[in-house]
Amino acid sequence: EDQVTQSPEALRLQEGESSSLNCSYTVSGLRGLFWYRQDPGKGPEFLFTLYSAGEEKEKERLKATLTKKESFLHITAPKPEDSATYLCAVTDSGNTPLVFGKGTRLSVIA
Amino acid sequence: KAGVTQTPRYLIKTRGQQVTLSCSPISGHRSVSWYQQTPGQGLQFLFEYFSETQRNKGNFPGRFSGRQFSNSRSEMNVSTLELGDSALYLCASSLGVLADEQFFGPGTRLTVL
Numbered sequence A: 001e002d003q004v005t006q007s008p009e010a011l012r013l014q015e016g017e018s019s020s021l022n023c024s025y026t027v028s029g030l031r032g033l034f035w036y037r038q039d040p041g042k043g044p045e046f047l048f049t050l051y052s053a054g055e056e057k058e059k060e061r062l063k064a065t066l067t068k069k070e071s072f073l074h075i076t077a078p079k080p081e082d083s084a085t086y087l088c089a090v091t092d093s094g095n096t097p098l099v100f101g102k103g104t105r106l107s108v109i110a
Numbered sequence B: 001k002a003g004v005t006q007t008p009r010y011l012i013k014t015r016g017q018q019v020t021l022s023c024s025p026i027s028g029h030r031s032v033s034w035y036q037q038t039p040g041q042g043l044q045f046l047f048e049y050f051s052e053t054q055r056n057k058g059n060f061p062g063r064f065s066g067r068q069f070s071n072s073r074s075e076m077n078v079s080t081l082e083l084g085d086s087a088l089y090l091c092a093s094s095l096g097v098l099a100d101e102q103f104f105g106p107g108t109r110l111t112v113l
Helices: none
Strands: A003-007 A010-014 A019-026 A030-038 A045-050 A056-059 A062-066 A070-075 A084-092 A104-109 B005-007 B010-013 B019-024 B031-038 B042-050 B053-057 B064-068 B074-078 B087-094 B108-112
Touching: A003 A084, A010 A019, A019 A030, A019 A084, A030 A070, A045 A056, A045 A062, A070 A084, A084 B042, B005 B087, B010 B019, B019 B087, B019 B108, B031 B074, B042 B064, B042 B074, B053 B064, B074 B087
Parallel strands: A010 A104, B010 B108
Antiparallel strands: A003 A019, A019 A070, A030 A045, A030 A084, A056 A062, A062 A070, A084 A104, B005 B019, B019 B074, B031 B042, B031 B087, B042 B053, B064 B074, B087 B108
16 A cells, blocks of 8 residues: 655745755655645645656746655745745656645744 | 636635535646645645546545546535544645646635534
8 A cells, every 4th residue: 555654744944045855755656746835725736747756846936856756845935925835746657546644734923 | 828717716614514615727637636635634635536527535434525527627525524523624626637737726614513
């Protein structure tokens, strides 16, 4: 059974203080790993898809990387508007439904 | 282009009642998935429809059901509501089969009293 664990559960950063969020996964044949951002009271917003170890993708202050066992979401010089819950999800080669982690709640303080 | 829309946005029901939630996917998207989100369990997959056929179903009791219409709009129904059904119900659409980039709606907040 596919499993996703995200750490830390919550992270508080000062504006400009770079950090990384972790997503470790157990899956039999990774097909794709997905990162989403969710603001309170809203649905998740798609950020990135990663398919193979070594792959990296960037968007503004965010960069996602993938290894064979985990993914990192690096946040460079975060701003208060980056405050949100970041969700990681995986699907395997059997095209099974997305399995989500419980998320990391990020707070960026000005 | 318009995003995924869900109606209603908020619902309050009592135990034993039933409820129907509606989802309109992004124009051109043929796959619709439903998820339940709670603070304790996070996001859990309910079911996925593609071209009016259920392709996958999560580990939920038979009280949870869904369907998809020829225009790709989807509904989910929960019968005999229980207190534990209180959650945010999210719909996501994608162009093709499950695991493509999914776009989520704002959700329906269901409260069961």
